[in-house]
Amino acid sequence: MFDRDTEWDELVRFVTNPDPGPNLAVVYGHRRQGKSFLLDHLARRYGGLYHVAAEDDPRTALDSFATSVAEWLDLAVPLKFEDWKSGIETAMEQLTRRSAETGRPALMVIDEYSYLLSGTPALSSYIQNTFDRYKRDRRGVVRVVLCGSAFSLMANLLSGDKPLYGRAALSRLIGPFDHRVAARYWNATDRPTALSLHAIVGGVPGYRMLSEAIHPSTGFHSPRDLDEWVIATVLNPASMLFQEHDRLLREDPRISHRALYQGVLRQIAQGVTKPGKIAAALARDARSMKHPLDTLVDTGMVRRSEDLVFSGKNS
Numbered sequence: 001m002f003d004r005d006t007e008w009d010e011l012v013r014f015v016t017n018p019d020p021g022p023n024l025a026v027v028y029g030h031r032r033q034g035k036s037f038l039l040d041h042l043a044r045r046y047g048g049l050y051h052v053a054a055e056d057d058p059r060t061a062l063d064s065f066a067t068s069v070a071e072w073l074d075l076a077v078p079l080k081f082e083d084w085k086s087g088i089e090t091a092m093e094q095l096t097r098r099s100a101e102t103g104r105p106a107l108m109v110i111d112e113y114s115y116l117l118s119g120t121p122a123l124s125s126y127i128q129n130t131f132d133r134y135k136r137d138r139r140g141v142v143r144v145v146l147c148g149s150a151f152s153l154m155a156n157l158l159s160g161d162k163p164l165y166g167r168a169a170l171s172r173l174i175g176p177f178d179h180r181v182a183a184r185y186w187n188a189t190d191r192p193t194a195l196s197l198h199a200i201v202g203g204v205p206g207y208r209m210l211s212e213a214i215h216p217s218t219g220f221h222s223p224r225d226l227d228e229w230v231i232a233t234v235l236n237p238a239s240m241l242f243q244e245h246d247r248l249l250r251e252d253p254r255i256s257h258r259a260l261y262q263g264v265l266r267q268i269a270q271g272v273t274k275p276g277k278i279a280a281a282l283a284r285d286a287r288s289m290k291h292p293l294d295t296l297v298d299t300g301m302v303r304r305s306e307d308l309v310f311s312g313k314n315s
Contacts, residue, residue, distance in 0.1 A: 022140070026172070151298070182197070
């Protein structure tokens with residue numbers, strides 16, 4: 001584990017809190033930040049149920065969840081849930097029983113929760129209803145973590161108009177490394193080179209694993225090291241990093257017209273930061289920029305800052 005001590009300590013405190021009843025945590029962030037790594041190790045340490053959802057139809061997704069529950073319980077026969085409501089209820093009952101048997105908190109992690117939510121929009125309501133009942137009765141010591149990469153969807157999971165509002169004890173964004181930590185992680189000792197590298201990969205730790213085979217064995221110590229690596233990865237159509245920008249846009253279900261968002265990001269990267277000027281560069285009405293810019297801000301791809309001198313806003 002590299003420089004995730006704060007996040008790890010928060011998760012450990014959440015799991016080991018002895019308060020009776022269920023508690024909920026939401027963990028979110030873009031892909032390749034190390035969310036699954038943290039939560040998998042958390043579940044292993046505390047003997048928890050760890051389920052990774054996939055982009056399946058609702059029935060297949062439910063059967064996969066039933067398989068994870070059965071494996072966690074060491075059952076010789078498979079489980080079959082009638083629907084997600086009964087699946088969540090069964091999981092909560094088994095977690096409560098495990099907590100009572102061991103005298104310790106019982107943990108369940110549902111990773112890529114946004115996949116399940118897209119197929120079963122009422123899933124959060126099922127969790128809310130079960131939580132409220134167990135919380136009222138103060139039954140067991142159960143900890144549930146919901147994790148996802150659909151940034152805006154997960155970030156809004158606890159907002160005021162959502163079923164899980166007021167139910168979470170922890171909401172944790174797993175973000176990229178800052179430029180200093182990233183320099184250590186990539187072993188970039190030359191400062192200008194480290195800054196250029198950070199401008200390209202943005203502190204995302206998973207990008208190193210995607211290019212591990214061609215990562216300079218001694219690190220980045222000169223612009224030449226970086227140039228050779230960029231040619232072999234970012235500019236190489238065979239590399240996973242080549243189309244990463246498009247994959248990031250596909251993560252958010254609200255981004256359907258990716259060409260527009262690509263154009264907005266391209267203009268911002270070129271220094272065009274005012275909404276009106278972005279619209280003019282794309283030959284669009286200035287009012288049409290509000291939704292794509294708001295979406296990019298919500299997903300964390302763009303940061304909006306207010307100009308302290310002028311009344312306008314820069315994105």
